Amino acid sequence: MHVADIDLPGFLEVHAKATIEARNNACPALATWRQEIPPVDPAGLLRPLFERSTRTFVWMSPHSTVMAMGSATDFTHTGHDRFAGIRRGWERAAGTAVSGGPGPRAMPSLVGGFAFAPRPGPLPEALMWVPRVLISQDPDGTTSLALSVSVDPRPTTTDGPARTVADAFALISSAGIRPCPSPLLQGTTTVEVPSASEWKALVAHTTEQIARGRFDKAVLARQLRITSPWGYDLASVLGSLRDTQPGSTVFAVAAYGHAFVGATPERLVGLRGGRAESMSLAASMPRGATPAEDACLRAALLQDDKSRREQRIVTATLRHAFDQVCRTVTVPDEPHVLDLPNLRHLHTRIVGELADPETASVLDLVERLHPSPAVGGHPRQAALEWVRDAEPFDRGWYAGPVGWMNDEQEGEFAVAIRSAHVQDETATLYAGCGIVAGSDPEAELEETRLKFRPMLNALAIPLSERAPYRQSR
Numbered sequence: 001m002h003v004a005d006i007d008l009p010g011f012l013e014v015h016a017k018a019t020i021e022a023r024n025n026a027c028p029a030l031a032t033w034r035q036e037i038p039p040v041d042p043a044g045l046l047r048p049l050f051e052r053s054t055r056t057f058v059w060m061s062p063h064s065t066v067m068a069m070g071s072a073t074d075f076t077h078t079g080h081d082r083f084a085g086i087r088r089g090w091e092r093a094a095g096t097a098v099s100g101g102p103g104p105r106a107m108p109s110l111v112g113g114f115a116f117a118p119r120p121g122p123l124p125e126a127l128m129w130v131p132r133v134l135i136s137q138d139p140d141g142t143t144s145l146a147l148s149v150s151v152d153p154r155p156t157t158t159d160g161p162a163r164t165v166a167d168a169f170a171l172i173s174s175a176g177i178r179p180c181p182s183p184l185l186q187g188t189t190t191v192e193v194p195s196a197s198e199w200k201a202l203v204a205h206t207t208e209q210i211a212r213g214r215f216d217k218a219v220l221a222r223q224l225r226i227t228s229p230w231g232y233d234l235a236s237v238l239g240s241l242r243d244t245q246p247g248s249t250v251f252a253v254a255a256y257g258h259a260f261v262g263a264t265p266e267r268l269v270g271l272r273g274g275r276a277e278s279m280s281l282a283a284s285m286p287r288g289a290t291p292a293e294d295a296c297l298r299a300a301l302l303q304d305d306k307s308r309r310e311q312r313i314v315t316a317t318l319r320h321a322f323d324q325v326c327r328t329v330t331v332p333d334e335p336h337v338l339d340l341p342n343l344r345h346l347h348t349r350i351v352g353e354l355a356d357p358e359t360a361s362v363l364d365l366v367e368r369l370h371p372s373p374a375v376g377g378h379p380r381q382a383a384l385e386w387v388r389d390a391e392p393f394d395r396g397w398y399a400g401p402v403g404w405m406n407d408e409q410e411g412e413f414a415v416a417i418r419s420a421h422v423q424d425e426t427a428t429l430y431a432g433c434g435i436v437a438g439s440d441p442e443a444e445l446e447e448t449r450l451k452f453r454p455m456l457n458a459l460a461i462p463l464s465e466r467a468p469y470r471q472s473r
């Protein structure tokens, strides 16, 4: 791709219209130019993205790919109405926005995500933004570029269209080199929070609460806090997750000196053409070492009463949420098995035709579905109160919704599990397990270790089978 492939006169025309709009309204106006570009290898964009920008969004899912740098406009919101708050902010900005170009209107325009709970943390509780440079790719390879600038009503020299075009060109022209895996990072320290024994006691305590009827299911999470004097190469981490976790959504949100990265198998919701799709994902079983053992474990998962109960709770809750807003909902009677490279889950696809597609927003669906009992519990309130008091840390963005939205308020969000928060020398990994009647503390502990593994590999932390972790005390 050459800079001449970017339609500069078209972008400048949109910018000029936005300038008039900004001056007429005495407030900033967003200018966005969209066009198709020749296909680029998304993995080849990872290194330039992380090297050239401190604000980065990466989304590589089976349904869509979005790679973005910089921010033309941020939307943040705090408190319980954070989803509606972001929607209102976006609708206000869209009222004065000027867009143009032959690129698809349905391509993503807003990216970001939300913390698990509306509580202050290193990243805002709700952060979505319009990237200055956004490249999106459909599964058929169609690739589009969106360039956005926020035009100030007063003349300014700091953030004009020239800078956006220069960034876009620099990004695309330096694409092509796939990040290679990092060499193993020696000298790292790893601390489990809570420790293995504390966590097993917590699981046992949680099953006691279930026996007393306080709730049916609660999802408890653990952290692995890693310190590496080498820091982490995020382009390599994401490249490795993409290569080793096919079928998962590989994501990164980097902002304000923090990065939140992961490879999640769990789709929260996708909305396109009035059709919403979600998945009920729960219950885990390892993969077998041989094909025969693997087939045995697969059959065992499908027949396991505890696993089916654990997943049925998620399916019923999601179905109920779909019933509120859909005129038809399709849910298969029997769950399927979702095979991941090192473990597998039960899953059920849930599809609904929205009753009122004209006024629908993917953010409304996110608000209705989050947190599902796959990451919270059931009944929701009782389980969440238990989890908040039991876990010795704040979840931050772990298990929150991460994704993108377009001008039509359609989009895709994933549940940000199998993830890590990275800042300087510290990477904090998260893994959670659904606890129901009959959950075995030792088995749940092993399950968290299996769930940490892909991220540990991607971070290039050496794994020692015999003494994998140091206890927190």
Ligand SMILES: C=C(O[C@H]1C=CC=C(C(=O)O)[C@@H]1O)C(=O)O
Residues within 6 Å of the ligand: 219, 221, 266, 281, 282, 283, 284, 345, 373, 374, 375, 417, 418, 430, 431, 432, 433, 434, 435, 451
């Ligand atoms: C909460 C997590 O996984 C959820 C999704 C699938 C299976 C789960 C389980 O087996 O407990 C969890 O509900 C996590 O990986 O941190």
